[in-house]
Amino acid sequence: MSNILALPIVLPSLMAAVMVLAMRHDLVLQRIFGIASVTVVLAISIYILIRAASGEVMVYELGAWPAPFGIVLAIDRLAALMLLLTSVVALLVLVYASAGDDTRGRHFHALFQFQLMGLNGAFLTGDIFNLFVFFEVLLIASYGLMLHGVGPRRLRAGTHYVVVNLVGSTLFLFAVAFIYGVTGTLNMADLAVKVADVPAGDQAILQLGALLLLVVFGVKAALVPLHFWLPATYSSTSPPVAALFAIMTKVGAYAIIRVYISIFGGGAGDAAWVAGPWLLPAALVTLVLGMVGVLAARSLRWMICFSVIGSMGTLFTAIGIFDPIATAAGLYYLLHSTLIAAALFLLVDQIALRRGQTDDRLELAPVPAQGDLLAGFFFIGAIAFCGLPPLSGFIGKLFILDAVQFNPHWPWIWALILLTSLLAIIGFARAGSLVFWKGRTVAVEDPVDEEAEPAFKAAPARPVPLAVVALFLLGTALLTAFAAPIGRYVDATAAQLHDPVDYIEAVLGVATLAPTEEVEE
Amino acid sequence: MELLISTGVGVLVAAGVYLVLRARTFPVIVGLALLSYAVNLLIFSMGRLVVDRPPILSLHLDAYTDPLPQALVLTAIVISFGMTALIVVIILRSFLETGSDHVDGDEEGRLTETGERSGR
Structure with missing residues (x-):
């Protein structure tokens, strides 16, 4: 057996x-x-x-x-x-x-x-x-x-x-x-x-x-x-x-x-x-650098890549405290950040497919086909990633902030996590409004896009990719809904590890x- | 013998690191190979340097050498050999597609700029 x-x-x-x-x-x-x-x-x-x-x-x-x-x-x-x-x-x-x-x-x-x-x-x-x-x-x-x-x-x-x-x-x-x-x-x-x-x-x-x-x-x-x-x-x-x-x-x-x-x-x-003196400082620098990268990105994919780096920073901040409560918080955040990163990569691909030659660059272009649905997904994904209530990113960061309050460096950690969350919110809000709102001001008869029209108009017909993105987002919603049992599990996990x-x-x-x-x- | 082995490992690592940091792909491959030779020697020596003893425990023998590092080295050799073959293929393909043997694919090395701009 x-x-x-x-x-x-x-x-x-x-x-x-x-x-x-x-x-x-x-x-x-x-x-x-x-x-x-x-x-x-x-x-x-x-x-x-x-x-x-x-x-x-x-x-x-x-x-x-x-x-x-x-x-x-x-x-x-x-x-x-x-x-x-x-x-x-x-x-x-x-x-x-x-x-x-x-x-x-x-x-x-x-x-x-x-x-x-x-x-x-x-x-x-x-x-x-x-x-x-x-x-x-x-x-x-x-x-x-x-x-x-x-x-x-x-x-x-x-x-x-x-x-x-x-x-x-x-x-x-x-x-x-x-x-x-x-x-x-x-x-x-x-x-x-x-x-x-x-x-x-x-x-x-x-x-x-x-x-x-x-x-x-x-x-x-x-x-x-x-x-x-x-x-x-x-x-x-x-x-x-x-x-x-x-x-x-x-x-x-x-x-x-x-x-x-x-x-x-x-x-x-x-x-x-032995890793104690190294991990926490490296994690905090990772966090800041990742989120600044989100703000500085000039394309959607690049932005998601830096958001992955930033979330690794958050994760290692929790792990770098090396105490059971913080480890448990880190494990919950690990689940959340994996699901949301995968969801965002796939979502950005779907957006880029529908923007013709503009692809995933953060430039003015007509709103992609099925813009409302994609905008909704992007909004949910951004909320979950940045750590706004009610989704799992919020709960994950709350667990981490709560867990580090007895650490001597807690003012630093709190300040950096909260500030970088703000940077992430600005970065995602800028990208979302550029792609889905400002795009409305651009007429569709853009000559470049008309050439590329057949290629990207054909893509939206398939519902499977969007359904997968929706399932990933549902996953973060489930992480939120079942935060208590998952929290108990990761607490037990951390206890077992320590x-x-x-x-x-x-x-x-x-x-x-x-x-x-x-x-x- | 300890001095010889440790100097050998040190020289191999130094040469390997230097070559890996070169801008052309061929020295990088050679550098990776040198690094893997260095680490193989190091693993081997971590079973302690014993001369003329079999790597097996037997009732007829009163001394033996640690067999585990030898098994580890064998695995490491196989993996690094496979990896070298793989990177040669990838770099060759990269050379044929970009027409340059620079590690960044072109002389200026504009990975981030063009990387961000061009589509997939």
Whole structure:
């Protein structure tokens, strides 16, 4: 029965291989199998989440090698939550892509499944080197997806993305080598036990390894000053891929939470809270830079990219406090910011499709077709993102503001979060009024647009993409409506992370517990 | 031997970082390769430098060397080999499409400006 825990990794990888081998010429078949595979993974992740919600830490030993000698998959509340979030985003994005974006290049669906395998693997694994391997899997798939339907501009941004991430991977290996060199283990639970016993003479190497890892995860999570790759990459790739990449930055956030709270947390002896002095300042700078970028953007995609950076800043501000209440607030904000980023990327694509040659640039152009509906979506999305009541952005920021009030730096954090929210509101209001209101003053008989008319008039006929955007927005509404139960879940998650005794016992104690369990069954 | 290995790793990293920061794509590829060699050596040495011992535990032997770093290095080599192949293809494609081997695709490197302006 516990084999089901490996399915979120195994199923997409098998599906991808089958797609490449057996159905590479049949796009319809690929769509059906792709969506079916993601739906199954979604069902499994709901099942896993329900089990994890009870506080149980599920452990799956690959090849039945007991930890710490073999590699384990360890699923606690956090991993289950991330798995479910990934599945939801992936399913919606895949439906959106199946409405036409997957025809621009070959093997979109196979790459998508590999990407999913890498993401799920990164969330489920309980071993740092295995985390590196899954990072590579998801990166290789993301290189393919990023360049899907190539053009010179995408290739140029893609080259930067690949080189930055390859350097990041190399640093990851350096960090892993240093940590292994002084602790002799790479299993996360085992590390959480052993880092406390590292002698003072080896502390420098251990902390060097730990901080190198912070750089690696910071690259993934677009933490300033390691964010330069993000706007160019996300704005030049195809929109469904950008929406899926909304979860990629969260992989970095997940890894930082896992490593710096559960391993280098309170129980780590001399290396306790090793990321503490670095994360909060970097997060605040990220926050400001992202929101200023929103204000300065000259195109909608560029604006959404910077809003992703800004929301990562907010998220890391909460995580960087390193206390359970703030971590819980950060996790709630993580759910919100993933859904809203994906929704905005897809929505902006729909707007750009209907603006002809003006595309997504913030310039005067006639109001796009179905302008009222799109304006409504944009309004809801902007409210949710900026953190205005009543949507989940407001609740998320409220949780964070509430959680930091006992931190000595709270005036700074409050001031920056509130000020940057204002910047975001101005940025989004300016963009929305330019596209949907001022556009009304422009006559439709713009000569440039008439040439492009047939191309973009044909697009609005399909309701599926808009329905997907609506579902993402509904997701943030659900986050708002069920804020109390979700809040309880993330509180329990944060408690589990800050006191990883259950996690360690579940992973390391399995070797002795397993036989008795079988007898009971 | 410790001095030799650590100097080797240091020189490789220094050369790799220098080359990765070059403006042409070919030195960048070579630099990435050098960095991956450096990290492979480092991982290998993290199992401690032991000469003439098998990487396996056996009742007939009284000493062995740590086998795990060797397995890690093997994985790292395979991955970095694959990545090198991938980046060569991407950069070659980029060169063929843009007609320039500059990392920004053209001599002025106007990624942000044109990047923001042109469509997809």
